[in-house]
Amino acid sequence: MPARPGPSVPSEAVVSEHARGSGAPPGGTxxxxxGGPAGAAASAPDVxxxxxxxxxxxxxRLYAGAAVALAVYVYGWQVTQIRxxxxxxxxxxxxxxxxxxxxxxxxxxxxxxxxxxxxxYYGGESPPAAAAAPGxxxxxxxxxxxxxxxxxxxxxxxxxxxxxxLWWENxxxxxxxxxxxxxxxxxxxxxxxxxxxxxxxHNLVSAEIVAGTGPLRLSPTFFVVLNRMVETVFLxxxxxxxxxxxxxxxxxxxxxxxxxxxxxxxxxxxxxxTVFNVTRSIEALVLAIIFTVWVGLGPFAGVLALGVHSIAxxxxxxxxxxxxxxxxxxxxIVATGASTLQVVxxxxxxxxxxQFIAFTIYRWDINVxxxxxxxxxxxxxxxxxxxQYINLLQWRQxxxxxxxxxxxxxxxxxxxxxxxxRVV
Amino acid sequence: MHSTILxxxxxxxxxxxxxxxxxxxxxxxxxxxxxxxxxxxxSGKSTLLRCINRLIEPTRGTxxxxxxxxxxxxxxxxxxxRREIGMVFQQFNLVRRASVLTNVLTGRLGYVxxxxxLANYFPPSLVDRAFAxxxxxxxxxxxxxxxxxxxxxxxxxxxxARALMQDPALILADEPVASLDPAMSHSVLRYLxxxxxxDGITVICSLHFLSLARRYGTRILALKAGRIVFxxxxxEIDERxxxxxxxxxxxxxxxx
Numbered sequence: 001m002p003a004r005p006g007p008s009v010p011s012e013a014v015v016s017e018h019a020r021g022s023g024a025p026p027g028g029t030x031x032x033x034x035g036g037p038a039g040a041a042a043s044a045p046d047v048x049x050x051x052x053x054x055x056x057x058x059x060x061r062l063y064a065g066a067a068v069a070l071a072v073y074v075y076g077w078q079v080t081q082i083r084x085x086x087x088x089x090x091x092x093x094x095x096x097x098x099x100x101x102x103x104x105x106x107x108x109x110x111x112x113x114x115x116x117x118x119x120x121y122y123g124g125e126s127p128p129a130a131a132a133a134p135g136x137x138x139x140x141x142x143x144x145x146x147x148x149x150x151x152x153x154x155x156x157x158x159x160x161x162x163x164x165x166l167w168w169e170n171x172x173x174x175x176x177x178x179x180x181x182x183x184x185x186x187x188x189x190x191x192x193x194x195x196x197x198x199x200x201x202h203n204l205v206s207a208e209i210v211a212g213t214g215p216l217r218l219s220p221t222f223f224v225v226l227n228r229m230v231e232t233v234f235l236x237x238x239x240x241x242x243x244x245x246x247x248x249x250x251x252x253x254x255x256x257x258x259x260x261x262x263x264x265x266x267x268x269x270x271x272x273x274t275v276f277n278v279t280r281s282i283e284a285l286v287l288a289i290i291f292t293v294w295v296g297l298g299p300f301a302g303v304l305a306l307g308v309h310s311i312a313x314x315x316x317x318x319x320x321x322x323x324x325x326x327x328x329x330x331x332x333i334v335a336t337g338a339s340t341l342q343v344v345x346x347x348x349x350x351x352x353x354x355q356f357i358a359f360t361i362y363r364w365d366i367n368v369x370x371x372x373x374x375x376x377x378x379x380x381x382x383x384x385x386x387x388q389y390i391n392l393l394q395w396r397q398x399x400x401x402x403x404x405x406x407x408x409x410x411x412x413x414x415x416x417x418x419x420x421x422r423v424v
Numbered sequence: 425m426h427s428t429i430l431x432x433x434x435x436x437x438x439x440x441x442x443x444x445x446x447x448x449x450x451x452x453x454x455x456x457x458x459x460x461x462x463x464x465x466x467s468g469k470s471t472l473l474r475c476i477n478r479l480i481e482p483t484r485g486t487x488x489x490x491x492x493x494x495x496x497x498x499x500x501x502x503x504x505x506r507r508e509i510g511m512v513f514q515q516f517n518l519v520r521r522a523s524v525l526t527n528v529l530t531g532r533l534g535y536v537x538x539x540x541x542l543a544n545y546f547p548p549s550l551v552d553r554a555f556a557x558x559x560x561x562x563x564x565x566x567x568x569x570x571x572x573x574x575x576x577x578x579x580x581x582x583x584x585a586r587a588l589m590q591d592p593a594l595i596l597a598d599e600p601v602a603s604l605d606p607a608m609s610h611s612v613l614r615y616l617x618x619x620x621x622x623d624g625i626t627v628i629c630s631l632h633f634l635s636l637a638r639r640y641g642t643r644i645l646a647l648k649a650g651r652i653v654f655x656x657x658x659x660e661i662d663e664r665x666x667x668x669x670x671x672x673x674x675x676x677x678x679x680x
Contacts, residue, residue, distance in 0.1 A: 328517035332583075335477055336590055337507030337534025345541035346530045350522045 100395035104403050105221040110214040114158055117169075117206035122146060125201065136187070138207045149195045155207050158187045164209030166191055171200030183209060221397045224385060225404050231299055232381035233408065235374070236367035238303045243310025244360055250276075250311065251318030258322065273319070279312035284370055288379040299380025306367045306374070314363055321355040358420040365416040372405045429455045429594060429626050430476065435485035437471050437650075445471040447650040449485070453594075453628060458620045460641030460658075461630040464670060468650040469630040473596045476628070477509045478502060490593065507534025510587025510625075512616075514599035516579040520572035524563070524582050527571050528554040531589030550589075557585040561615055577608035584615050595619065597629035601636070609633075613640050634661065634676055 056062065116138040119127035126144045136157035145151070153166060166178040176196065181189045189207075252258055254272035259265035288305035295301050330347035338346070375383025382401055389398035430453040437446040445468045453459055461469050474480040476487060478494055487494040492505055510531070518527045529546045532553075536546070546554075558564045561581035566574060571582060580600060587595055597616060601609035617640055619625045631637045637644055638658040646654035646661075646669040653669055654661065661669075666676060 326520070328513065328515050329519040331479055332511065332513060332517035332586070333519075333530050333533065335479060335506055335509070335511040336531050336586070337503040337505075338530070339503065339533075339538040341538045342530075342533045342541045345544070346519065346522075346526070346533065350519045354521060 096393075097395045097398070100399040101402070103396060104399035105219050105396040106400055106403075107216045107222075108219045109216055112211045112214055113164070113208045114211045115206055115208045116155070116158075117204045118153075119143060120145070120151065120195065120203045120205055122195075122201040122203065127202075136207075136209075138205070140205060145195060147195055147197045150192060151195055151205075152190065152192045153205060153207070154188070154190045155181075155183070155209075156186070156188045158183045158189065158207070158209045159211045160185050160187045162209050162211065164189075164207060166193065167206045167208065168196055168198070169204040169206060170198040171202045174198070178205070181207065181209075219400075221400050225382065225397075225401045228375075228382040228385050228401075229404050229408055232371045232375075232383075233368055233412075235299045235302045235371045235379075235381050236306060236364055239306025239371070240310055240360065240364040240367050242303065242307030243314045243363065246307075246311045247314035247318055248356070250315045251322060254315055254319035255322035257325065272315070276312045276316045276319075279308060280316065282309070284309040285374065285377060288374045288377050292378045297378040297380075302371055302374040302379030302381055305379060306371060310363055310367065314359060317359040317363075318352075318356055321352050321359065325351050354423045357423045361416045361419050365412050368412050369409050372409070427455050428452050429490060430628075431486075431488040432476075433486045433488075435472070435475060435487065436483050437468075437475060437480065438483045445650050446475065446482075449647075449650070449652055451645060451652065451655060453626060455593075455626055456620070456624050457626055458617065458640060458642045459626075459628045459645060460637040460643070461628065461645045461647060462632075462634060462637050462669065463630075463647035467647040469647055470598050471650075472647065473511075473598045473628065473630060476594075476596055477506050477511065479511075503534055507590050508593050510590045510592035510595040512580070512583045512587055512595060512597040512600045514602045516576070516583050516603070518571040518579055518582055518586075520570070522571055523568050524558070524571055524574065525551070525554055525567040527582055528557060528567075528585045528589055531586035534590065554585070554589060557588045558582075560588065561585050575608075576604050577611055580604065580608075580612045581615065584612070584619075588619070592625055594626045594628065597627060599630050599632065602632055609636065616640070634666065 114136055116136050118130070118138045118140050120140060120142075121127050121144040123146075124144065136155060138153060138155050141152040141154075142149070158164075160183055163180065163182045165180055167175050168178050169175045176198075178193045178196075179191055181191050183189045195203075250272060253268050254276060256269055259269040284305050287308055288302055291301035291304040292298075295304065325348065329351070330343060333343050333347040371379075371381045371383070372386075373383045375381040375385070376387050378384070382405060386398060386401040386405075389395075389401060432452070433450045435446050435449040436444070438444050447468075449468075449472065461472065463469050471480055475482045476489070476494065478487075478497075482495055485495070489505055489509070492501065494502070494505055497505055519530070529550060532546070532550055533541070536550075540546070555564060555567060558567055561584050563574075563578055563581055563585075566578060566582075571579060574582065580603075583600075595616065600616070601612050604612060613629075613636060616627055616629060620627045629640070631640075638661070641658050644654065644656065644658050644661065645652060646665075648669055654665055667674065
């Protein structure tokens with residue numbers, strides 16, 4: 001903005017003269033008022049000035065920029081429907097999941113129990129009298145009656161000071177909990193309950209008292225999740241391998257220093273790079289959806305999705321590794337009278353192979369992380385069971401899957417960093 | 425001793441951008457000479473050296489190395505010419521990630537069957553020679569170190585050992601000490617001098633410092649803008665000739 005004369009913009013006039021390095025401002029007294037901006041600029045020569053020679057806090061661009069930024073973020077806040085209050089109001093919904101994270105379904109105990117049953121018949125019929133047997137005994141105040149009767153159960157001869165459960169079992173073996181019980185020091189307990197409304201007449205009341213602490217073992221959920229995790233890691237491996245197999249040859253076509261010298265090379269270069277960029281811009285999740293339509297649900301669709309995405313990203317990285325090759329050693333080896341094969345083997349390969357390996361491991365690492373969500377769209381892997389657990393609100397099982405993902409991904413991340421550091 | 429090993433006539437190099445790096449350069453090099461090429465940056469020193477083994481294709485002129493015309497040599501003959509010409513570079517040009525031993529062995533590639541490269545095979549006799557050459561440049565203990573872990577002076581000595589593997593009749597040294605400190609410069613140049621005197625290897629070496637050129641050269645060739653402006657004995661370069669080579673504003677800097 002050129003300095004305009006006139007009292008309305010005194011600071012610009014003074015500052016632009018200052019920038020020209022002239023001594024006394026020509027006609028300065030006519031433009032600046034004493035004690036005004038002109039005086040301030042003179043007494044503080046180090047004040048920050050923008051390129052155009054305007055003191056920064058007088059730049060209209062600053063305020064315009066701030067206003068635009070404010071407008072952008074206000075609109076962004078509305079359009080993304082940010083309601084921070086929901087974080088509080090909805091907290092109770094996610095609380096079970098939070099507590100499940102602390103107790104994932106990994107280890108279970110098979111505690112030995114003592115189980116004794118006594119019959120209770122509806123509809124007037126009486127059960128046959130039980131033969132006296134040694135060991136714990138469960139007695140009911142009556143052995144037949146109707147729905148809604150009040151029944152008292154007493155037990156004796158059970159392990160002392162243990163907790164347990166009273167069960168009601170109907171004629172076809174369906175069980176429901178009646179109440180929790182606890183034995184006293186003498187191994188006895190007493191409990192009163194109401195005969196529940198069930199189908200059939202021949203019922204069974206049973207007491208199951210935990211008799212001890214059994215050994216810990218891995219839960220069935222753990223094995224399901226582990227199986228899927230193995231599938232996930234291999235899904236990533238196969239996808240990465242597919243990417244490598246296609247990306248290595250393509251990357252030579254996408255390297256400017258190789259294609260630049262041959263006829264038609266620049267066109268090949270441009271085409272290869274464009275294909276890489278377009279393919280890379282399609283998210284692997286979208287590719288997975290497409291491939292599940294093509295080859296059906298399952299890990300193979302995931303392999304194809306990760307593979308295609310890996311071709312593009314690895315191809316670009318490989319091409320750049322080839323482009324960053326140091327021509328000095330190649331020149332030196334050519335100068336020894338080496339053939340093309342020898343030059344490639346001793347001048348080119350040692351320079352690109354470590355980088356290729358590093359990029360490949362990095363990609364595998366990314367693919368393992370990514371294949372955990374590819375199951376959400378039917379691409380196989382651990383994401384598939386995770387989604388099921390979440391949909392069924394099986395939070396402890398979901399927590400098991402999440403922990404498994406976290407541990408495996410972190411381990412892969414660490415291992416890949418270590419390996420990359422060693423090869424490069 | 426006075427037989428000619430290299431004969432260059434009317435050598436001209438014009439780069440695609442029109443730069444005339446060499447302009448009708450003609451000279452002969454006798455067997456056993458230590459020829460130092462001096463001149464400002466961009467005077468054509470590197471281009472001249474690279475034309476001799478055709479790392480750069482000359483535009484016009486002839487280069488005769490031991491009677492073979494390098495300029496028109498077909499591929500296989502060019503390889504046979506190249507393997508007798510060792511080359512040492514300013515930036516050492518070692519394969520940084522490979523071991524010192526491998527780098528030295530690559531000097532022999534012109535003599536071994538190319539298919540051996542697929543298996544990374546070098547016969548034990550060559551490995552022994554590589555060790556002997558490393559011994560000669562004083563770093564036998566570094567054979568299994570990665571090339572980029574060595575200091576600049578050590579890397580350049582690996583470069584010399586690599587050139588030695590070629591059994592060269594001629595060594596081209598392109599600013600071999602420009603990346604090194606003064607003490608290292610002398611160390612490296614003394615190795616070249618020893619090869620020149622003991623083994624009778626002809627050396628063509630470009631240098632920045634006139635003091636080094638005077639100390640090591642048996643003959644000095646000065647280039648300016650692609651043309652030879654001086655060709656003679658080191659002692660013949662006086663103040664007037666110095667200014668003719670480097671320009672009127674130049675002041676000679678000593679490297680001790």
